[in-house]
Amino acid sequence: MSGQPTSTRRRLRFGALEILAVGAVVLVVAQPHLVSMFDNPALQTAATVFVSIIVQALPFLVVGVLLSAAIAAFVPKSFWQRALPANRVVAVPVAGAAGLLLPGCECASVPVAGSLMARGVTPAAALAFLLSAPAINPIVLVSTFVAFPGQPQMVLARLVASFATAVFMGWLWLRFGRAKWLRMPERTHLEGSTPFHTFRLTASHDFLHAGGFLVVGGLAAAAMNVAMPSEWMEAISGNPVLAVLGLALLAVILSICSEADAFVAASFTSFSLTARLAFLVVGPMIDLKLMSMQAGIFGRAFAVRFAPTTFVVAVAVSSLVGWWLLS
Amino acid sequence: MTREIQSIILLLVGIATLRISWGTTYLNYVKESMRPWLLVSGVILVVLGAWLLIDAMRARPEAGASDDEPETPTEGADDGHAHSGPRAAWLLLIPVLTIFLVAPPALGAYSASRDTTNSIATDRSMAPLPPGDPVTLYLSDYVTRAVWDGGRTLIGRSVSLTGFVLAQPDGSWLLARMQLNCCAADAFASKVRPVNIPSDAGLLPEGTWVTLTGTWIPSEGVGTEETIPLVDVAGLVVIEKPTNPYD
Structure with a gap:
């Protein structure tokens, strides 16, 4: 809000700090009223679910932004040119496979992928990494193994389907993606005077940015969690096509952390294994909180194209892999 | 958004995280095994917030001089980037306020x-x-x-x-x-x-x-x-x- 500084404006200027201060006073005064508003059990449940999504995601987000800040501050740009094959078609699966190494959930991979792009990694490769890292890392595979006792093929199917979807999406971006859709993360103002200065500027910025969008996604997921009648689920489990689509859509709505989703998937026992695979492949790649975070970090033009395409590709690939490995 | 506001939001999120994981409130939301991670995350956020605040205070033109105008350039170290902070950061106040003011209970009969x-x-x-x-x-x-x-x-x-x-x-x-x-x-x-x-x-x-x-x-x-x-x-x-x- 830059304008002509006039003497009147100088006197009446209300900055963010004042808003924060006045807001705090109003809220403290209104607190008893606020609490009684939350007497409604549905609203209370939604509030609990919302806070729990944020609390559960927070440590992963912190790890993610520390990692992305470390990439920005301490890893020279030339490293990525040497680490990734120059041929971009080959770089995509290599970056996808690197996802095996980041033990985190999807909240961590959004800032890391943004940081990789800002450091000159080709967007297609960074996107393959973004999609594969939360789905195929060791913690997720182990928890899938534990959640599906006696069905180790589920682990293999999850690995194959998630990796294939990530690589396919990377290649799709190479072939059809337009640079103008992607708002490259603007980071020049985060260059500090020393690497440690850059580190703390980037970490703070990325946390506040990605965290804000995590809140939007968490609110949406909590509202849907409470508003959705549980009978719908039972109604669709009998139809093989609806079952796959239904669980894929549920993965988008529930926005569960990828390290726990296998246990949830295992509980949908009335659904086919293929439908549950779709839940496990879609969830870490695209859900309400991720859509919100991707729109925030990479721009809306990117998110409105990338999110639905990822959903379609992930559902198609899991159906194929399920038919191949799980039947 | 100024660096001061950014640091205050980081501090608030960090303190809210520490507040629920210090006692037993966090058990209403997540499993017990999350506690060390929450404590570490809370400390990291508080440290980042405090560090950013010290940066911003150091960058003030005259430290200690009475300065009643909140929007005077306080970003000395990075001239012209006073509003570089992400606007979305304000949203992080929603979970902080929910934790401090509403304190949602554990899931129950509903x-x-x-x-x-x-x-x-x-x-x-x-x-x-x-x-x-x-x-x-x-x-x-x-x-x-x-x-x-x-x-x-x-x-x-x-x-x-x-x-x-x-x-x-x-x-x-x-x-x-x-x-x-x-x-x-x-x-x-x-x-x-x-x-x-x-x-x-x-x-x-x-x-x-x-x-x-x-x-x-x-x-x-x-x-x-x-x-x-x-x-x-x-x-x-x-x-x-x-x-x-x-x-």
Whole structure:
């Protein structure tokens, strides 16, 4: 809000700090009223679910932004040119496979992928990494193994389907993606005077940015969690096509952390294994909180194209892999 | 958004995280194993916020000079980037305020009544119950043993079960408890139906926490995922809400 500084404006200027201060006073005064508003059990449940999504995601987000800040501050740009094959078609699966190494959930991979792009990694490769890292890392595979006792093929199917979807999406971006859709993360103002200065500027910025969008996604997921009648689920489990689509859509709505989703998937026992695979492949790649975070970090033009395409590709690939490995 | 505001939001999120994980409030939202991670995250956020605040204070043109105008350039180190902070950061105040002002309680009767699946089918063989008379069991463990193993491991044992009262439309009540896989977003309920409730137990309002001692009795029909097993009540004690409200 830059304008002509006039003497009147100088006197009446209300900055963010004042808003924060006045807001705090109003809220403290209104607190008893606020609490009684939350007497409604549905609203209370939604509030609990919302806070729990944020609390559960927070440590992963912190790890993610520390990692992305470390990439920005301490890893020279030339490293990525040497680490990734120059041929971009080959770089995509290599970056996808690197996802095996980041033990985190999807909240961590959004800032890391943004940081990789800002450091000159080709967007297609960074996107393959973004999609594969939360789905195929060791913690997720182990928890899938534990959640599906006696069905180790589920682990293999999850690995194959998630990796294939990530690589396919990377290649799709190479072939059809337009640079103008992607708002490259603007980071020049985060260059500090020393690497440690850059580190703390980037970490703070990325946390506040990605965290804000995590809140939007968490609110949406909590509202849907409470508003959705549980009978719908039972109604669709009998139809093989609806079952796959239904669980894929549920993965988008529930926005569960990828390290726990296998246990949830295992509980949908009335659904086919293929439908549950779709839940496990879609969830870490695209859900309400991720859509919100991707729109925030990479721009809306990117998110409105990338999110639905990822959903379609992930559902198609899991159906194929399920038919191949799980039947 | 100025660096000061950014640092205040970081500090608030960090303090809120520490506040819930220092005591036992975090158990309303996530599993116990998350605690060290929450504590570390809280400390990191507080350190980042404090560091940013010190940066901003150092960058002030005249430290200590009385400066009543909040929007004077305080970003000296990075001229012209006073508003470089992400606007979305304001949204982080929503969970902070929810934690401090509303303090959402653990999931209870409302969630339990919406969950129609009571236990997941399993063909896992059940280990014998540990020693103890009565033996304290998780409600979910009792349900699985009763529904999917025909109560084989429960025969002849006195069990102690803890949960909350879930009122039924017919005036009776079930003993219920929520369980988490990861966080409250994926919680599910376990329920048992107490029979022969002592008449002096009186009317228990929904949500009351109780510990039942009793024995398993077979219910009719074949076990399904909706089956609610029975427990023949020998004793009932009203208790305080447990520290960890989930199974």
